[in-house]
Amino acid sequence: xxxxxxxxxxxxxxxxxxxxxxxxxxxxxxxxxxxxxxxxxxxxxxxxxxxxxxxxxxxxxxxxxxxxxxxxxxxxxxxxxxxxxxxxxxxxxxxxxxxxxxxxxxxxxxxxxxxxxxxxxxxxxxxxxxxxxxxxxxxxxxxxxxxxxxxxxxxxxxxxxxxxxxxxxxxxxxxxxxxxxxxxxxxxxxxxxxxxxxxxxxxxxxxxxxxxxxxxxxxxxxxxxxxxxxxxxxxxxxxxxx
Amino acid sequence: xxxxxxxxxxxxxxxxxxxxxxxxxxxxxxxxxxxxxxxxxxxxxxxxxxxxxxxxxxxxxxxxxxxxxxxxxxxxxxxxxxxxxxxxxxxxxxxxxxxxxxxxxxxxxxxxxxxxxxxxxxxxxxxxxxxxxxxxxxxxxxxxxxxxxxxxxxxxxxxxxxxxxxxxxxxxxxxxxxxxxxxxxxxxxxxxxxxxxxxxxxxxxxxxxxxxxxxxxxxxxx
Amino acid sequence: xxxxxxxxxxxxxxxxxxxxxxxxxxxxxxxxxxxxxxxxxxxxxxxxxxxxxxxxxxxxxxxxxxxxxxxxxxxxxxxxxxxxxxxxxxxxxxxxxxxxxxxxxxxxxxxxxxxxxxxxxxxxxxxxxxxxxxxxxxxxxxxxxxxxxxxxxxxxxxxxxxxxxxxxxxxxxxxxxxxxxxxxxxxxxxxxxxxxxxxxxxxxxxxxxxxxxxxxxxxxxxxxxxxxxxxxxxxxxxxxxxxxxxxx
Numbered sequence: 001x002x003x004x005x006x007x008x009x010x011x012x013x014x015x016x017x018x019x020x021x022x023x024x025x026x027x028x029x030x031x032x033x034x035x036x037x038x039x040x041x042x043x044x045x046x047x048x049x050x051x052x053x054x055x056x057x058x059x060x061x062x063x064x065x066x067x068x069x070x071x072x073x074x075x076x077x078x079x080x081x082x083x084x085x086x087x088x089x090x091x092x093x094x095x096x097x098x099x100x101x102x103x104x105x106x107x108x109x110x111x112x113x114x115x116x117x118x119x120x121x122x123x124x125x126x127x128x129x130x131x132x133x134x135x136x137x138x139x140x141x142x143x144x145x146x147x148x149x150x151x152x153x154x155x156x157x158x159x160x161x162x163x164x165x166x167x168x169x170x171x172x173x174x175x176x177x178x179x180x181x182x183x184x185x186x187x188x189x190x191x192x193x194x195x196x197x198x199x200x201x202x203x204x205x206x207x208x209x210x211x212x213x214x215x216x217x218x219x220x221x222x223x224x225x226x227x228x229x230x231x232x233x234x235x236x237x238x239x240x241x242x
Numbered sequence: 243x244x245x246x247x248x249x250x251x252x253x254x255x256x257x258x259x260x261x262x263x264x265x266x267x268x269x270x271x272x273x274x275x276x277x278x279x280x281x282x283x284x285x286x287x288x289x290x291x292x293x294x295x296x297x298x299x300x301x302x303x304x305x306x307x308x309x310x311x312x313x314x315x316x317x318x319x320x321x322x323x324x325x326x327x328x329x330x331x332x333x334x335x336x337x338x339x340x341x342x343x344x345x346x347x348x349x350x351x352x353x354x355x356x357x358x359x360x361x362x363x364x365x366x367x368x369x370x371x372x373x374x375x376x377x378x379x380x381x382x383x384x385x386x387x388x389x390x391x392x393x394x395x396x397x398x399x400x401x402x403x404x405x406x407x408x409x410x411x412x413x414x415x416x417x418x419x420x421x422x423x424x425x426x427x428x429x430x431x432x433x434x435x436x437x438x439x440x441x442x443x444x445x446x447x448x449x450x451x452x453x454x455x456x457x458x459x460x461x462x463x464x
Numbered sequence: 465x466x467x468x469x470x471x472x473x474x475x476x477x478x479x480x481x482x483x484x485x486x487x488x489x490x491x492x493x494x495x496x497x498x499x500x501x502x503x504x505x506x507x508x509x510x511x512x513x514x515x516x517x518x519x520x521x522x523x524x525x526x527x528x529x530x531x532x533x534x535x536x537x538x539x540x541x542x543x544x545x546x547x548x549x550x551x552x553x554x555x556x557x558x559x560x561x562x563x564x565x566x567x568x569x570x571x572x573x574x575x576x577x578x579x580x581x582x583x584x585x586x587x588x589x590x591x592x593x594x595x596x597x598x599x600x601x602x603x604x605x606x607x608x609x610x611x612x613x614x615x616x617x618x619x620x621x622x623x624x625x626x627x628x629x630x631x632x633x634x635x636x637x638x639x640x641x642x643x644x645x646x647x648x649x650x651x652x653x654x655x656x657x658x659x660x661x662x663x664x665x666x667x668x669x670x671x672x673x674x675x676x677x678x679x680x681x682x683x684x685x686x687x688x689x690x691x692x693x694x695x696x697x698x699x700x701x702x703x704x705x706x707x708x709x710x711x712x
Contacts, residue, residue, distance in 0.1 A: 109360075119360050122284030130276055130361075137269050145261050147626065238627040241620050248599035252588070259587040320581030323552055327572040328600050331476040463552050 007084050009225050016222040023215045030208035037201035050114055055201060057107040058186070059209040060100045064132060065167050066213065067097020071139070072164045075157035085221070087153030088228075090160065091143050092220035096213060098136035105129060116180060124173035125181035128166060135163040149228060245330040246338050253342035257308070267304040267347040268354045274300035275358050286363045293362035294372050294423035298416055301351050301376055305383045306408065308347045310401050312339060312391040313459065326463060336459070337452040340381075340388050348380035371426030371433060375440060379419040382444040385451030386411045392458035415443050478568070501528040502564035502647055504549070504571075504679055509558040511544045518544050521558075524696050528564070531670070531680040531690050536698035542683035543579070545698065546650045549681060550577045565647065575648035576641045580656075582633045583640075586626035590617055593625055594639055603644040611643035615665070630657050638666060641673075649673060651682040663689070 034055070044051035070093045077086030108126070109119045120126065139156050146152035174183045185193045192199055243251070258264055278296050282288060289296075316322040325335055355376050359369045390408035397403060421436035504526045511518040518541035526532045534542045547553045549560060551572030562571045584593050594608050612618040615635040620628070628636065634657045641649060649670075655663045667689035670680055674690070682688055 118286065118363065120363065121286065122279040122289075127276075127279070127284075134269075134273055134276060137272075141266060141269060144263070234623055234627050238620060238623055238629065238632070241616070241632075243599040245600045245602060248596050252585070252592075252596045255592070256585055256587050318581075319585070320579050320583040321585075323547075323550070323577060323579060324583050324597070325600070326552060327550060327575065327577060329475070329479075329569070329573055329602065330600070331479050333476060334479065 009085065009088075012085060013222060013225060016218045020215060020218050020222070023211065023218065027208065027211040027215050030204070030211050034201060034205040034208040037204050041198050041201045047115065050111065051198075053107050053111040054198075055205045057104060057111060058202060059206040060103040060107065061129065062206055063209050063213050064097055064101035064104050064129070065170060066210070067093050067100060068132065068136070068160070068164060068167060070217070071097065071160045075160040078153050078157040079161075087149065087157070088221050088224045089217070090153070090156060091149070092224050093217055094136060094140050094143065096216050096220060098133060098140060100209075100213070101129065101133045101136060105133060121180050123179040123181055124177035125170065125179050128170045128173050132163075132166050132170060135159075135166060139163070149231075245328060246334055249325075249330075249335055249338040250342050253339050254346055257342060257346035264346045264350045267307060268350050270304045270307060271297075271300050271351055271354060272358055274303060275361055278362070290363045290365070290368075293359060293364040294368065294375075295420045296362060297355055297359060297364075297372060298376070298379075298420050298423070301348075301355070301380060302383055302409070302412060302416060304351055305348055305380060306387060306405055308343060309384075309387040309391040309408070310394060310404055312343060312388070313395045313455075314391075317395045317462070322459065322463065326460075332456040332459065333452045336388060336392075336455045337385075337448070340385050340451060343387075344381050344384040348384055352376045352380060365427075368423065368427040372423040375419045375422045375437065378437070378440055378444055379415050382415045382440075382447040383412055385444075385447040386415070388451045388455040389458065392455035392462070395459070395462055415440065415447075418443065501677065502562060502679060503527045504648060504681070505559075505561050505563065506549070507559045509545070509548060509555045509560065511541055511548060511553065512556055513544060513553075519698050522696070522698070523558075524694065526679050526681060526694060528677040528679060529674045531674060531682065531688075531693045532696055533688065533693045534681065534683040534696045534698060535685070540698040542698060543652050545696075546577065546579075546652050546681060546683055549648075550575055550650050552577075562648065571648070574646055575650050576644070576646050578637055578641065578649070578651045578654055580652060582637045584625050584628075584633050584636055587624065589622050589624055590628070590636060591621040593636060594643060597640045598643050601644040601646075607643045611639040614642055614669070615639045616662075631659060631662060634658055635662060638669070642669065647678050649678065649680045649682075651680065651684075653684055654682060655684070655686075655688060 038052055038055040041052070041055075043049050071090045074086045074090035074093065077083040078090065105126075108129075112121070113119050139159055142156050142159060143149075143152050146155065171184075173179060174181055186199070186202070194202070275296060279289065282292070313322065316325065326332060328335075352373060355373050356369050359372060364372065387404075387408045389411070390404045393407060394401075394404040418436045418440040421431070422433055422440055425431045425436055426433045506525070507523050509522040510520045522545065524532060534545055536542055544553060548555050549571060551570050560571060562574060565571070565574050583597075588596070591608065591612065594612065595605065598605060598608055609618060609621075612621055615638050617632065617635055617639065620632070625633070625636070638654075654666060658666060670688070670690060674680060680690075
């Protein structure tokens with residue numbers, strides 16, 4: 001099996017059918033391990049157990065951004081390399097990334113209520129994350145509005161590339177602006193500032209989330225390919241009936 | 243199924259299947275609310291004070307979105323001719339189309355409003371009043387908009403003209419809607435006073451809108 | 465102007481009366497072809513559109529079982545004449561009457577209009593489109609499958625109408641004429657967009673309609689395959705009625 005197999009929808013379907021079962025099994029195991037680790041991680045001296053929302057909030061933020069990253073690569077695949085499955089990837093990744101972004105916003109809001117006294121504040125990090133959600137929803141709306149998938153693909157690809165500017169803004173918003181959201185503590189020059197007993201579970205959960213993303217992405221891509229086949233069959237049926 | 247029920251069901255089916263469905267209006271609603279702090283600044287106290295007004299403006303603009311093609315689609319594909327040749331009175335057919343528009347555009351806004359009100363830091367009491375005013379006021383926005391939608395049928399680029407015609411007509415609804423939403427929180431006027439006037443405006447629009455729109459459509463068929 | 469406003473108001477009031485449960489008018493009941501012979505008579509119809517007289521002084525009479533073909537060059541007003549009969553356009557003067565029809569209903573409410581457009585929503589399926597018109601015009605749902613079979617679209621019933629070709633769309637419009645029974649058919653170039661097989665099927669349908677006592681008025685450039693038709697030639701200078709005994 002080589003890379004060119006991935007370009008063929010039928011071979012991809014076969015690959016997906018083989019991969020998804022065991023991949024979902026690994027995902028479940030990873031979550032089991034991650035949740036276990038999160039449970040035994042120590043409470044924060046100020047926040048108490050509330051701090052454990054972090055194990056949902058931070059990975060979903062990362063995955064929301066990863067989703068857009070995957071869509072950006074797929075967009076380049078559509079526009080530059082003309083890869084046959086690129087637009088399928090982009091269309092399948094959008095709702096998954098949007099769901100993770102929404103999860104990030106909701107968990108962050110619930111976390112913020114006891115911490116900051118408010119469900120929402122318009123600081124740079126939260127606003128740019130909300131803008132990311134709006135971008136996701138806009139791309140999904142675009143996919144749904146245009147009937148012919150291949151025409152929608154190019155428009156969505158360009159929109160994705162333009163929207164990718166939001167990703168560095170989210171990342172560096174806590175540095176560039178005065179924000180209520182805490183500053184970077186994991187991925188920063190000079191190393192992480194989080195103690196390993198919390199950092200390790202965080203990475204485990206992040207790994208579990210990534211496996212979940214991969215599983216859902218493969219399943220969604222399979223669905224999209226099948227959906228397009230149904231559409232083609234409809235067209236053939238209409239054409240065959242005199 | 244009766245003729246009017248058939249119109250209602252058909253229009254709702256089309257609204258849900260085409261162009262992103264009922265959630266487009268909600269998405270637009272969310273986008274407009276998101277833009278507000280960029281324009282007026284992120285001061286939460288200020289946002290709380292102007293929150294109801296912002297939500298009302300956003301609901302007004304979002305309702306306007308789907309009105310553009312409401313009659314134009316039927317006119318362009320010849321359905322309007324056939325509707326005029328049916329036994330159902332045109333006024334009632336228009337009212338049914340208005341109802342379908344409200345159910346698929348206005349009502350989702352009302353349901354989404356409490357959640358989106360959180361972004362503007364509106365507190366619970368104000369949110370309750372706000373949702374109530376939107377529930378009563380968004381039908382008025384739709385039914386007044388029917389008149390503009392009927393006028394915009396034969397225009398190619400009807401969008402802006404539609405807004406220019408309809409928005410001034412909706413000013414009374416906006417005034418009393420926001421007044422009622424604020425009255426619940428600020429006072430001294432009790433909530434009931436502007437709210438009952440809002441109800442009256444809506445009831446009037448439920449009658450005037452379809453009659454006026456039907457009259458315009460009959461002219462345009464000529 | 466007066467007559468139409470009166471009719472519209474009457475329609476509204478009678479609708480409410482029957483909705484409340486009183487009154488003899490039941491808007492849901494489909495109208496069957498009347499036993500007493502019908503006759504469509506037009507006297508001195510005028511059409512004025514876009515600042516010019518499209519046609520003036522048009523008169524004709526069509527009886528039950530008869531077909532009227534309206535011919536003329538492009539722009540002579542064939543479509544406008546059909547729309548005038550349907551009640552979609554108003555004639556500035558003259559008279560249009562349908563004897564033997566239902567006196568409570570306007571002519572348009574007893575007619576089918578098959579125009580250039582197909583009145584089909586692409587986002588609905590084939591059967592949903594037809595079901596809507598059947599419900600809207602008060603026809604029983606049992607006729608729908610039959611109507612689709614007669615135009616050869618029953619295999620595509622669940623297909624979204626967006627996938628249909630132009631000819632298939634036309635046939636779906638024709639299915640509407642079969643599913644909803646109305647005595648007068650106003651057809652604007654009915655054979656356009658249809659292949660030979662579909663055209664002959666349409667001719668059979670028209671023959672069947674005429675045999676049942678119906679009336680047809682068709683605007684056409686060429687022959688529509690019926691044996692005896694009355695021909696009305698519209699041209700720019702002097703519209704005249706030419707009753708033809710047999711013209712194919």
